[in-house]
Amino acid sequence: DAGITQSPRHKVTETGTPVTLRCHQTENHRYMYWYRQDPGHGLRLIHYSYGVKDTDKGEVSDGYSVSRSKTEDFLLTLESATSSQTSVYFCAISESGQGNTGELFFGEGSRLTVL
Amino acid sequence: DAKTTQPPSMDCAEGRAANLPCNHSTISGNEYVYWYRQIHSQGPQYIIHGLKNNETNEMASLIITEDRKSSTLILPHATLRDTAVYYCIVDSWGKLQFGAGTQVVVTP
Numbered sequence: 001d002a003g004i005t006q007s008p009r010h011k012v013t014e015t016g017t018p019v020t021l022r023c024h025q026t027e028n029h030r031y032m033y034w035y036r037q038d039p040g041h042g043l044r045l046i047h048y049s050y051g052v053k054d055t056d057k058g059e060v061s062d063g064y065s066v067s068r069s070k071t072e073d074f075l076l077t078l079e080s081a082t083s084s085q086t087s088v089y090f091c092a093i094s095e096s097g098q099g100n101t102g103e104l105f106f107g108e109g110s111r112l113t114v115l
Numbered sequence: 116d117a118k119t120t121q122p123p124s125m126d127c128a129e130g131r132a133a134n135l136p137c138n139h140s141t142i143s144g145n146e147y148v149y150w151y152r153q154i155h156s157q158g159p160q161y162i163i164h165g166l167k168n169n170e171t172n173e174m175a176s177l178i179i180t181e182d183r184k185s186s187t188l189i190l191p192h193a194t195l196r197d198t199a200v201y202y203c204i205v206d207s208w209g210k211l212q213f214g215a216g217t218q219v220v221v222t223p
Contacts, residue, residue, distance in 0.1 A: 035213070042202065043159065043213035058210060090158050101206050104151070106158025 003027050006091050006107040014115050019078040021110050023091030025071075031094045032074040033104065034058075034066065036087040043090065049074055081114045088112075119203045124218040127197075133190040135217055137203030140184045147206040148179060150188045151213070152199040159202065159213070162188065193221045 003026030013019055023032060031050055035043040035058075045058030047066040055066050063085060065077045078085055091107040120138040127133040139148065147166050151159040163170055163177045165186075170177040176189040190197055202216040 033211075040215065042215045045210055045212060048210070059212065088156070092158070101147075101149075101211055103161040103164075104159070104211060105161070108158055109156065 004091060004093055004105060004107040006089075006110045008110060009108065010111050012113045012115065013081055015082055016080050019081050019112065019114075021076045021089055021091075021112070023074045023076070023093075023107060025074075025093050027093060027095075027105070028071060029093040029095045029105075030071075031096060031101070032068065033092040033094075034064075034074065034076045035090045035092065036060065036085075037090060037109075038087050046076065046089075078112075081112075083114050086112060086114045118212075119205055119214055121201075121203050121214065121217045123215065124220070127190075127193045127219060127221050129195060129221055129223050130192055133193045133197065133219060133221070135188040135190075135201050135203070135219065136185065137187070138185045139203070139205050142183050142205050144183075148177070148183075148186050149204045149206055149211065150175070150177065151202045151204065152197075153202070153216070154196075154199040162201075164206070193219075195221050195223065197221050 005024045007022045033048040034046040037043045044060045046064050049055045049068040067075045089110045092104040094102040094104045096102045149164040150162040153159045165177045178187045198221045200216040202213050204211050
């Protein structure tokens with residue numbers, strides 16, 4: 001299994017509080033991604049990174065920010081959590097293939113509940 | 116970005132081949148087709164991908180039509196452990212977008 005660790009795995013917080021989720025990899029892969037998964041929506045891309053300090057938005061980036069100061073860590077921050085951000089968050093990593101994204105390896109997920 | 120269309124669900128008998136269809140009629144010439152699956156609440160697992168040619172690995176086979184507007188994932192001998200949601204995705208270079216997928220239930 002790819003070395004991907006998400007923390008925390010479970011978190012309950014209140015509306016308006018800041019929350020940071022961490023994704024740590026030991027594979028030295030260039031690309032890292034944050035997805036959220038909600039019932040009926042599959043996985044939706046929030047943000048991704050294509051290198052240290054290089055990030056870009058996905059399809060549902062509003063209300064989220066990310067940072068990548070080291071190859072191995074990709075942080076997802078909710079500056080002021082809302083109930084609509086209650087979800088399961090998955091981190092993924094990849095090393096690009098030839099002209100395509102390459103195989104994504106996913107973490108085990110972080111379940112966030114915003115009350 | 117190219118989108119995909121998959122049936123919401125399908126059943127398969129254990130030991131039989133499972134053929135999962137996917138339509139991607141707006142795919143561009145340099146976009147790959149990827150298949151992933153998600154078992155229960157685990158993170159998705161990569162299965163296979165391809166561009167134009169058919170592909171096979173230890174898990175499955177991928178058949179892509181000549182016009183590339185559709186593809187089929189084949190699980191040659193389905194087992195109960197293959198029960199999962201299967202996602203067909205067109206790779207828009209760095210932005211794999213997962214749809215709702217196909218819920219496959221393998222029955223004894």
